[in-house]
Amino acid sequence: LTADKYPNIKRGDFGKINDEDINHFSKILSPNQLITDSNDITGYNQDWMKKYIGQSKLVLKPKTTEQVSEILKYCNQRKLAVVPQGGNTGLVGGSVPVFDEIVISLASMNNIRSFDQSSGILKVDAGVILENADNYLSENGYIFPLDLGAKGSCFVGGNVATNAGGLRLLRYGSLHGSVLGLEVVLADGTIYNSMHSLRKDNTGYDLKQLFIGSEGSLGIITGVSILCPARPKSVNVAFLGLENYEQVTKCFQKAKSELGEILSAFEFMDKDSQLLAAQTLKTTHPLCQDDIEGIESVPEYPFYVLLETSGSNKEHDDIKLEKFLEDVMESEIVVDGTVSQDEQQLKTLWTWREGIAEASQQFGGVYKYDVSLPLDSMYKLVESVKERLNELELSSTEDNKKPVYEAVGYGHIGDGNLHLNVAVREYNKEVEKALEPFVYEFIESHKGSISAEHGLGFQKKNYIKYSKSETEINMMKDLKKHYDPNGILNPYKYI
Numbered sequence: 001l002t003a004d005k006y007p008n009i010k011r012g013d014f015g016k017i018n019d020e021d022i023n024h025f026s027k028i029l030s031p032n033q034l035i036t037d038s039n040d041i042t043g044y045n046q047d048w049m050k051k052y053i054g055q056s057k058l059v060l061k062p063k064t065t066e067q068v069s070e071i072l073k074y075c076n077q078r079k080l081a082v083v084p085q086g087g088n089t090g091l092v093g094g095s096v097p098v099f100d101e102i103v104i105s106l107a108s109m110n111n112i113r114s115f116d117q118s119s120g121i122l123k124v125d126a127g128v129i130l131e132n133a134d135n136y137l138s139e140n141g142y143i144f145p146l147d148l149g150a151k152g153s154c155f156v157g158g159n160v161a162t163n164a165g166g167l168r169l170l171r172y173g174s175l176h177g178s179v180l181g182l183e184v185v186l187a188d189g190t191i192y193n194s195m196h197s198l199r200k201d202n203t204g205y206d207l208k209q210l211f212i213g214s215e216g217s218l219g220i221i222t223g224v225s226i227l228c229p230a231r232p233k234s235v236n237v238a239f240l241g242l243e244n245y246e247q248v249t250k251c252f253q254k255a256k257s258e259l260g261e262i263l264s265a266f267e268f269m270d271k272d273s274q275l276l277a278a279q280t281l282k283t284t285h286p287l288c289q290d291d292i293e294g295i296e297s298v299p300e301y302p303f304y305v306l307l308e309t310s311g312s313n314k315e316h317d318d319i320k321l322e323k324f325l326e327d328v329m330e331s332e333i334v335v336d337g338t339v340s341q342d343e344q345q346l347k348t349l350w351t352w353r354e355g356i357a358e359a360s361q362q363f364g365g366v367y368k369y370d371v372s373l374p375l376d377s378m379y380k381l382v383e384s385v386k387e388r389l390n391e392l393e394l395s396s397t398e399d400n401k402k403p404v405y406e407a408v409g410y411g412h413i414g415d416g417n418l419h420l421n422v423a424v425r426e427y428n429k430e431v432e433k434a435l436e437p438f439v440y441e442f443i444e445s446h447k448g449s450i451s452a453e454h455g456l457g458f459q460k461k462n463y464i465k466y467s468k469s470e471t472e473i474n475m476m477k478d479l480k481k482h483y484d485p486n487g488i489l490n491p492y493k494y495i
């Protein structure tokens with residue numbers, strides 16, 4: 001989808017890049033930090049889903065905060081629009097240009113600045129890849145308080161900019177709690193720096209909170225100071241089969257009361273999400289009827305739960321988990337289950353949850369809805385979307401003339417966060433009209449949020465009103481006007 005696909009979006013009255021601009025940037029950066037060749041720019045112009053395509057003619061890759069400051073100061077004077085870009089794994093079209101905005105990539109700002117072994121406080125450049133930060137911490141007996149399927153590509157700065165939730169928010173909380181300080185360059189080049197190492201600092205407005213989840217609209221995050229917990233010594237994963245969604249919520253309640261302090265993840269997946277994953281993972285599903293010669297392993301239960309415990313003593317954890325599993329099997333909340341026996345099995349079980357993202361777009365594309373809903377009504381949204389697509393005869397797993405392959409539901413039960421993915425064979429106006437604003441109206445009527453963790457970006461810019469009041473939206477617009485009066489930071493998105 002390129003800008004000309006959105007008839008009601010006009011390019012703002014921003015400057016157009018000229019040779020003088022390129023000369024100016026060449027004085028700030030060395031030649032390999034400017035990309036102008038159209039082939040090399042392609043990857044920066046399209047998002048992870050290859051759904052949003054921009055037309056930037058220039059990518060800048062600063063190595064230092066001062067270079068970011070110099071660049072923004074100049075862009076602000078010239079009213080050149082910019083898109084800050086991290087690992088470009090965002091799922092709402094926020095990380096790529098809409099028109100010809102300059103892409104400012106943090107990829108070259110990837111140093112670990114410091115780590116304090118006793119407090120567990122880590123300070124990194126914004127361009128450090130999440131998995132690299134966690135590997136570094138692992139060598140020091142600590143863990144990054146965030147994990148998500150894109151860990152191998154997303155950057156810590158992008159995680160903070162999107163206030164990413166991920167698979168372990170249930171255990172480690174939100175970045176609003178674990179981030180201690182930030183270094184951010186504002187639109188006019190001012191450098192805001194609160195990169196201290198204090199757990200508590202109650203002196204004035206907590207300014208860093210403004211930038212956590214601001215998606216590049218208020219400033220470019222160049223540094224993050226974050227409090228990391230001790231790495232758990234013992235991790236177990238149980239993969240469970242359940243008869244219906246109500247049992248999933250009952251199982252969650254039981255897990256909270258019986259595993260409380262060692263529970264580190266509680267994810268649910270419906271059968272259709274597992275059928276999708278089975279087609280890309282091409283390995284035997286952990287819980288399926290015995291393999292019949294030549295028949296792909298087919299998941300047999302309507303719902304699945306991936307439950308993870310992380311503790312400091314394997315023996316104690318195993319006793320607690322065994323007791324829990326006995327209880328949920330006896331009370332028939334769970335009808336089948338398997339527990340990881342080693343690191344490899346643990347990773348394999350996780351692929352049946354983390355692989356759904358990739359699997360959702362194997363037929364050509366995906367419409368994603370990352371929403372918060374009250375637990376009891378959460379799966380009703382998936383059921384009503386399936387029903388609606390069938391009534392409109394838009395969906396079939398067999399007939400590949402239908403635009404929709406299947407709608408699947410899965411997500412972070414512990415956070416009340418559903419991922420509804422509508423796997424399609426092509427992006428199609430009919431399908432879009434069937435889904436929007438239907439999904440957003442459902443969310444509003446159930447007092448949920450239209451974006452639980454992926455943010456607003458470009459996809460949801462016009463839908464914030466389904467989750468925020470006019471007063472709140474006006475206060476946000478005032479902030480945006482104050483910090484970015486020329487509107488050069490990530491225009492056309494967010495609010």
Ligand code: FAD
Nearest residue numbers: 086087088089090094149155157158159164165166216221
């Ligand atoms: P990008 O995609 O590059 O940018 C995202 C947004 O932040 C854009 O608006 C961009 O302008 C802005 N931005 C990036 N860097 C900066 C910066 N330094 N300063 C200011 N603004 C910046 N998200 C979740 O929350 N939970 C999940 O469980 C999850 N799972 C995922 C699984 C997969 C397989 C994939 C592909 C994505 C998943 N995501 C998830 C979405 C995405 O990974 C997160 O939003 C992630 O935090 C984005 O980081 P990034 O570095 O790729 O940012």
Ligand code: S2G
Nearest residue numbers: 149356357360368419421
């Ligand atoms: C997840 C990202 C992938 C998707 O897997 O938890 O946040 O498909 C999601 O939405």
Ligand code: ZN
Nearest residue numbers: 166412419453
């Ligand atoms: Zn998620």
